[in-house]
């Protein structure tokens with residue numbers, strides 16, 4: 001019952017997370033697009049009113065006319081819309097999910113004893129510190145002298161992210177390492193909203209209310225963080241989906257794949273932002289495609305030599321699966337914390353095992369992400385036998 005209730009909590013919180021995430025990133029993409037498509041005001045009266053850019057659009061049921069006032073509008077309207085709760089709720093629901101999936105289920109999804117034999121509390125402490133330290137270091141760097149040179153700052157941040165990706169894969173299983181990389185970046189994005197972008201907007205509104213010109217420092221800091229958030233978005237979204245793709249987080253060089261795909265995501269965003277401004281460069285897209293192709297190529301499974309397996313091999317395979325897999329992958333799993341067969345995958349009858357031979361080999365012998373964290377201590381010989389058996393089953 002408790003595990004079943006936890007599954008429900010997982011569903012509801014994930015649902016909320018996806019909804020708020022769409023609302024946040026949707027609005028953020030829209031404003032980046034809007035800003036980059038603004039045109040200089042056409043009427044003299046608008047220039048007099050201090051309009052710095054305007055845009056016409058048509059969308060579901062009407063025409064919209066947006067005007068941007070860079071310095072200050074003639075008056076602050078009574079109802080001024082702010083955009084922050086989408087970001088805050090995305091973080092709150094994401095953090096709740098991190099606890100529900102990765103901390104409550106630390107033995108299954110976070111810890112891999114073949115990577116590092118750490119206790120649950122140590123793993124959780126490392127995970128949380130990584131997220132917190134990530135923000136502190138990033139924030140200090142953005143406020144330091146280094147930030148005067150955008151390229152230097154980007155390069156240092158990139159090097160630190162590479163180090164973090166590598167470090168995380170040295171303490172956690174692939175899935176847990178990936179999610180902490182994404183959670184750290186996501187936390188930086190939300191903290192940028194809460195700690196820099198919101199305060200700078202509040203200062204802007206306050207100045208406008210007092211009829212003053214706002215201190216340009218606020219605008220510059222807010223802009224720097226908005227730009228970073230834009231480029232962090234696609235990498236974070238990749239990480240949030242990555243747990244479906246064992247060939248990424250289960251790869252031997254999973255940290256390098258994570259960096260390559262994150263970089264590809266950032267480049268794709270660069271291309272879109274440039275495109276809004278009418279100056280997109282094919283080179284950016286080619287670089288992103290090259291990175292994705294490179295990752296594809298490094299993950300091509302090496303062909304298994306289909307040596308003959310005998311009938312008695314199946315008996316052994318069945319025993320291995322019963323011992324190493326069926327504690328979770330059964331109609332009524334006995335593994336604590338597993339309420340129902342994960343993903344509906346069940347290996348109990350001979351028909352179920354034989355019909356899923358390829359899937360079994362893929363997960364346990366090729367990407368090796370099953371059993372998770374090698375919880376049931378599958379041996380190398382067992383993995384090799386499964387690979388052989390599946391290859392000959394396929395050849396037949």
Ligand code: HEC
Nearest residue numbers: 243324325328342343345359360363364370371372375376
């Ligand atoms: C401790 C419990 C546990 C054990 C033991 C276990 N699995 Fe899994 N398995 C899971 C979970 C949890 C998932 C779902 C992962 C996810 O959410 O993507 C899963 C998913 C799978 C999938 C579906 C993958 C997909 O993305 O569709 C396959 C296939 C699989 N496991 C095979 C195996 C094999 C083969 C073994 C034994 C060598 C095994 N599992 C042992 C927990 C377990």
